[in-house]
Amino acid sequence: MGRKNSYLDEIDKFIGNRIYSLRLAKGLSRQQLSKVIGVTHQQLQKYENGTNRVAASRLMLIAKALEQEIPYFYQGFTVGNNSLPETKNQRLCIEVARNFRRIGNREHQDAINTLVKSLLKARVA
Numbered sequence: 001m002g003r004k005n006s007y008l009d010e011i012d013k014f015i016g017n018r019i020y021s022l023r024l025a026k027g028l029s030r031q032q033l034s035k036v037i038g039v040t041h042q043q044l045q046k047y048e049n050g051t052n053r054v055a056a057s058r059l060m061l062i063a064k065a066l067e068q069e070i071p072y073f074y075q076g077f078t079v080g081n082n083s084l085p086e087t088k089n090q091r092l093c094i095e096v097a098r099n100f101r102r103i104g105n106r107e108h109q110d111a112i113n114t115l116v117k118s119l120l121k122a123r124v125a
Contacts, residue, residue, distance in 0.1 A: 011077065013050030015059070018073045020048040022066045024094045037061040 023033050034044040037058065046052035047062075054062065063070050103109050 008053075009050065012053050014077045015054055015073045016048045016050040019044075019054070019062055019066075021090070021094060022068060022072075023048075024091065025098050026066055027098055028066075033062070033065060036065040 023030070030041045030044050030048075034041040037044070038061070039047075039058070043052065047054050047058075059070060059073060063073065100109065100112065103112070
């Protein structure tokens, strides 16, 4: 067994979080994505949690399945990144964004955006 390396652990968790967030944004279940990339849903969960390291070849499959380029999974990584864990608020934001994209009517999207902005103004005032 290899030595513990906190820097590598941070990278694994960061990449796992990016996979998790993107999977949710795409509206895929863990079962659906794991089937496409050829692993069990338990293995995918370990990737998403950063428990297991994602091999480069597997990351290629994940990127293809999630319609994303490889650099996406590393963008924003810094040593000592404190925002790694997915919070309930972040998950809600991803869900709202996913549902917003599904609204086909541009006028409805604009109306929702206006509502959100007015709620923010009311909160600040």
